[in-house]
Amino acid sequence: MDLQTAETKIEELRNLLNQYGYEYYVLDNPSVPDAEYDRLMQELLMLEEQFPELKSPDSPTVRVGGAILDMFEKVEHRIPMLSLGNAFNEQDLRDFDRRVRQAVGDQVSYVCELKIDGLAVSLRYEDGLFIQGATRGDGTIGEDITANLKTIKSIPLRLKEAVSIEVRGEAFMPKRSFEALNEVRKERGEEQFANPRNAAAGSLRQLDPKIAASRRLDVFLYGIGNPEAIRAVSHSGGLDYLDHLGFKTNKERRKSKTIDEVIEFVHGWVEKRPHLPYEIDGIVIKVDSLAQQDELGTTAKSPRWAIAYKFPAEEVVTTLLDIELSVGRTGVITPTAILTPVKVAGTTVQRASLHNEDLIREKDIKIGDQVVVKKAGDIIPEVVNVLAEQRTGAEIDFHMPTDCPECESELVRLDGEVALRCINPKCPAQIREGLIHFVSRDAMNIDGLGEKVISQLFAEKLIGDVADIYKLTREQLLALERMGEKSVSNLLAAIEASKNNSLEKLLFGLGIRHVGAKAAKTLAIEFGSMEKLAAASKEDLIAINEIGNKMADSIVSFFEQEEAGELIQELITAGVNMDYKGAKPVSAADSDSIFAGKTVVLTGKLEVLTRNEAKEKIEALGGNVAGSVSKKTHLVIAGADAGSKLAKAQELGIEVWDEEKLLEELNK
Template identity: 50%
Template sequence: MDSNEAGIKVRQLAEEINKHDYNYYVLDSPVISDREYDLMKRELEKLEKEYPQLVTPDSPTQRVGGKPLETFTSVSHAVPMLSLDNAFNENELLDFVRRAKNLSGVSNLEYVVEPKMDGLAVSLLYQDGGLVRGATRGDGQVGEDITHNLRTIKSIPLKLKERVDLEVRGEVYFPRKAFQDLNDRRAEQGEPLFANPRNAAAGSMRQLDPAVAASRPLNIYIYGMGSFEGFPLKNHLEMLNYLKSLGLRVNPHTAVYTDFEEVIQACKDWSLKRYELPYEIDGMVIKINDLKIQAQVGYTTRSPRWAVAFKFPAEQVETTVEDIQVSVGRTGALTPIALLTPVKVSGSVIKRASLHNQDILREKGVKIGDRVIIHKAGEVIPELVKVLKEKRTGQEKDFIMPENCPACGQEVTLIPGEVALRCLNSTCPVQMYERIVHFASRGAMDIEGLGPAAARLLLENGLVEDVADLYYLNKERLMSLDRMGEKSASKLLEALEVSKNNPLSKLLNGLGSRFLGGKGSRVIAEHFKSLDRIISASVEEMISIPEIGPKIAASVFEFFKNPANLKVVEKLRSTGVNFKQVQEQGKAQEQLFEGQAFVLTGKLQNHSRQEAQNLIEGLGGRVTSSVSRSTNYVVVGENPGSKLEQARSLEITILTEEQLQQMASSEK
């Protein structure tokens, strides 16, 4: 076969494969078997390998390609990607339609209603029908170039059915089943779980290596265009049909109404039917259908006046407190947990809800056996709203916080100025498990293969008693464990050996002194240069360091005055772990939160406010005091107040304290 014949065959195969991709991923209606498809793809790959000059950017073989990026580049949106105003009840929906009628002077408006996907908003730029760039929404004006990851989503055509120039907007999401499968695999491998499909989708799209995104079955729905100029379109529904004709995936549950009462009813109906969908939605989007009227009604500085998002109310469900147990955290804090009769809330089964501390427990008056109302605060955190005291039968039992640690039996202590009871036993097995997980985490010693499951396995089999024992492991002992083969054991030992060369700041963070996070560890390590100097430093010397306050200084000082901690230090020294602050390698790798803005609100349980801030800033993020459109994440604790509502109204990702820690240690 000469190059001309090969060129013809390559084009035929590419067109045929693109057609079958459209049938499978967009229409969900395959017409050939997987084997036939694979043989066709293999033939194309073989020809392109023989004739590399025939490879084009829109070839089906180019879904994943190229080396991982070193960093993301910024993209300015020609037409801003604005957020939508939210309506939380029927009256606010009626306010929206009254304003729209007043601004347009039209009393008989048509409305398009479509599901509000709970994913990541993106833009796709096509030139001459080919995909040339994809970006996140960012702050609406400037986003990040994520073309390399968007190309891996098979429902996004690399080439449209017409050779047109246009920019479209859509929502990348994780199907429910795919999300559950992903978390199941992560659990089996001992990796922290993703909090929800939205976070998983956003995290997947912010990978520097496209192979990671390609391994995750993401999908997309296109919901509009950046600009309509040059396109003879009259209304939004016509636009969606046109985009569909180009090969783009459009949500089939979009409908048009002329009676706004029908719009309201559709929102109510979908509030009940949403869990029947194979993906998560958190509301419905209502848009004026006529594009000319859209332009006439216009925009505010942050949102279109011709559209509104109706947010589904937080679902409240009644269940029973079957028991109350106490968990012990890494710092020894005791947290009461309500064990509930399993009940489905906002699409997931809830079995547990934190009661935070003994003060909250008393304030809410929770008893074992109580009927209670629960919901998901911010659609994320299981929360016990209230006790239905009128339903008590007299069989309910009071619960009193224990005087001794449920894990090790040592007497617990209430430290002055704090609300949580604490176990101060440094050898407490539960605390040791949490400390090992923290020690191995990405922001600390970054020991690949040593996740929660592996840490538990090591402790349960008596292979380690403290973090220093990790460096005394050998292959034979590791291979004696269930689910630990030769390959896994070798990889773990190799990762441990590599971690010995980490800079002092990582070791200091990994040792886990209270209130000390990644940034504080770097500041202290840079100042003293060696662990021995830190151990011998006084509180006054530490306080003299800019950015180190008395709370952190006292905590570090007390940590290294504890004989048990000093014993661990000496064991680490004998294994050859680095105690010096050397130039940090792979700095870009650890800047997981670079360019990301966080807001902290409410009382955190396992971190002080300063410790949480240190964690975020140590990974390249920044902490601000107020919620705005430039905020990327809001971390919520107990009694979060108005900032939580602001985050919801601006569609900002909401994290629990635990989810923040998971992101810090697992986002790769």
Template identity: 50%
Template sequence: MEDIKQEIEELRAEIRRHNHYYFVLDQPKISDQEYDQLMQRLLKLEAEYPELVTANSPSQRVGGEAIDQFEKIEHQIPLLSLAKSFSKEELREFDQRVQKSVAGRVEYVVELKIDGLSTSLIYQDGKLIQAATRGNGLIGEDITHNIRTIKSIPLNLEDELDLEVRGEVFIPLDRFVELNHRRVEEGLSRFANPRNAAAGSVRQLDPKVAARRPLDIFIYDSTYIEGQQFKTHSERLDYLEELGFKINPARKVCTEIEEVIEYCQNWTAEREELNYEIDGIVIKVNRLELREQLGATAKHPRWAMAYKFPAQQQETKVKDIEVTVGRTGALTPTAVLEPVLLDGSEVSRATLHNQDYIEEKDVRIGDRVIIEKSGDIIPQVVEVLVEKRDGQQESYHLPQSCPVCQGEVSKVGADYRCLNNNCPSRTEEKVKHFAKRGAMNIEGLGESLVEKLLENGLIADLADLYYLDQKDLVELERMGQKSSQNLLDAIEKSKENSLSRLLFGLGIHHVGSEVARNLAKNFSNLDEIIEADQEELTAIDGVGPKIAQSIISYFSQQENLEIIKKLRQAGVNLEAKTVKQDDLLEGKKFVLTGKLADFTRAEAKREVTELGGRVTGSVSGQTDYLVVGENPGSKYDKAQKLGVEILSEEEFKNIVNS
């Protein structure tokens, strides 16, 4: 038995060593076949002697048992976000603030800002015991089961010491391309970009899923290392590298801000050469004692700054212009492009907004154009390279009839609109809008399922959702007994929604969630709104003549009244208060801070007001709850001082869903 135990330990040590060579140093010492033989031998021995299996064995990287839910972990030292700069001038201003606040020479460490998922790793006696997401900076989620699968993370350190390190989980670009290719072959959808793929991978309940994803990590800092004292950040990184952690080799110590600026400019030009995504440069004061002097605000350390790259642009060709029809009938033109990689995502389409935008930019089919992501989210054409025209380009004008139903099109303001209320495309968009979170919140009714329901003739309008039958649903692709029952349960539950949600969900032009709430507050049921005239409607806060006319027009159309009739017969609530709407939060005042993962600010506010509560902009002694998202501001500190109850997003969801 001792011989077996010794062989297992020797195998583990050898595999760990080769993992370090391959995944950290990128210097493999043996072939893949030889590595596989070592791992197979270890797996065989551990299968025969399960009592010798340990949590930190290399064999455990394949993924252990799935978990039921993510546990919350409070960070002992908050993971603060970084203040951002976008120009040389802002970097110089940062340097001036630092120089004025400390005595002596200041040098900076500059590092590539990896576009991934921030993670905290805790070791005890040299063994990895816990890993957590950044979360809101104060509270993260336990992702230890998934982090163990990343081969560039040591499960055991050579030295048996306690420490916490922080790093950025990412997926290399070449492995990302392979991952998407594999998903397509398996009939799965592509990941939009490496960051989303990495974030989704570490938040899997089943670690076997994460183990199949090509996750990697760069460690960028440590909050404490048992028995070690360092004068500079660069010394600490060097020590972490000696311990076996993967540290980005592109870091540099700069003695003045102009050297920092040069580093930023160089990487702005050279970032395309990397095999991973970066979205900027991190600049940190190197001497740790100076960091102590500079301190931090509630949101950012004063000793660090992130330099953000300018919006990335790419040249490509407009192959065609396609038109989609929205729920209000608006025709939206989209440029079909030769695919290009932009900010880590393959882009093959870009919005052209409307006909006026096409004419203003003079976009033609066949043009070479410059595209960029607006706010790093929505690709759009920003420039036409007129000098590259060869006479083959074609001017474009939106069609005079609807491209979907061939119905009449009319120009309304800047938009061209299909006037056919029964246009299939409009119907599809109406159902999608009706089901979304801010409206009727029908969980499980995503866009693809709406398309299937319409394609298979199971629904013809949004009211038909309430007449679906399980025997029809189970015939749809990927809809078994359980998933179809879950959908029917969610549809049934939506019948109890408030009148304001229903009004918003109907998709009446110009009637947003705020107007819908005001209408529900001033009328006792939907019938009163249907019968209201222009004068009654414009008396409502936020309802002007344009909105009033839109409401009257909607309810004057027979097909819309038929939808209301079907909703009524199905038992959908048409009253200003539902049976279960008991004003659970009546009189309660909420304040929101930071970015929420599952709600926009408007959606969170709507959830509170639906239950009778109020959302205010600042924390005071009258505040009942502060809801904390990612990157909370000074409101968090003030709430603590005043004793205001602080809710995580999960706790907030529990309240509004109760």
């Protein structure tokens, strides 16, 4: 076969396979038998192997998985992927409805959708071609999992129109795929996945796309990240347009004009939920009008125009076999119930938190009891109560120890606390948990250095504190189980990269009591360097907004310890950055910038800056960046494809700049 004939045949096969795949995976209405689809796929694979120059990125053959990746690249979301606020009962839904109507009036309709229990993803298309897919991550930064997402056959590689669009959805593992995967893992003697959500997330974070391809994942798209790109006016209209483009959306959705209709929809799915072929954990309710969504705006974490109703937790009865104790990073001793394995909300539960000794006493929990277990928020197993009437007399009272189960130091209960605590700073369990915290995503974010590797390094006495992480050698790491050349190289590169983190990441990673991620950022901005923070007095600290007496005492105590000074010096010697690297915000009173004291809204696609970069620069000059246009808005920055926000700004007579004007002012 010559090249021209092959090109014609390959194009014909691709079109057929794309159409058959759409019918099977999106419409659930196949027009040909599986054997015919498989025959055509094999023919296409052979032709592409014979004529590799004719292979294209949207060929159906990419779904079988490509080359193994070295690591996942970070992706900054052009539009942040916000999380949703939660409702747990009917009153929460009515309160949400009241807030919405107070803000935008009574002419409101809602769209109710099933809340798929999976992994949130963002898909980006340029001129109709799928070019990038990413995890939600922290909402601002995710991971590039394009190669794995291409293996999901319900994700179109080329759209039916040549549009540039970013869509959001939920990748998930159907119940049948989950059961089949766990059966295979059981036969191999491998640990089984706890639930389909974990299995889906684990599958999409594999560096080998062939593994993702083998796990038969699926996806439902639930929204458009940049609705102004298609000039949509409603959420429901946007979903209909996604259907038109060839995306798979969930058809079990309903438009409701009143909150009573919403509540009826919710109650109906509480009953029907177990019969679905996939897991759901609630119902998402969204204001339908995009103009009203803009008017309602967002908080720092979630949109005011949407809420997620969480289903009531399923409760089951099982036997409490034993109570184990664990020592946390701050020395708190936490009791955990060991249970006869039982299915709760779709997953097998063998352990449940008991929180502290007071809870055990309050609920009169004994070893051997029949107990009621549920999953709080459908996630964390907990013991609800005891069936005391079923006791036989063989049950055993549980008493908290007087000594630490890890280091045998005497346990104490600090004033005002219910928890028992080990206060030995050299307790191995606390050191190990502190190391795990130090490398976590919100702290130093060292990829490849997870809990298992840290525990292994600690057990082998290769690390004893966080400074030792920066002394690890290639030879030491290669000697560990399951650590090959590539994984060691990636890990050493991640450790080296973490040295350049801004000060707030290090501060949070050090685990100073009461200092969370937000407080660490505040301290880093205020003091600018570790040296200045270490020299700060309690009075200096409490003078800062957000820093109270308890946190100030904890910070001063930390830096007064000789060991803390020695540790920081070791980190400095290793080359770890000790300074704040971000732009320090300027108050409106102190800034002579044109942005000082002004409320600015960004809309549309910026070409030079990312949305986050523009936001940081404006706020650093004393401005305030808001998510929606209102009468209080002073200025709108409009990029390409700006939609309803631009229209509203023009309607209200608000000043509008393009990106060129923005850059001109920022560079003055």
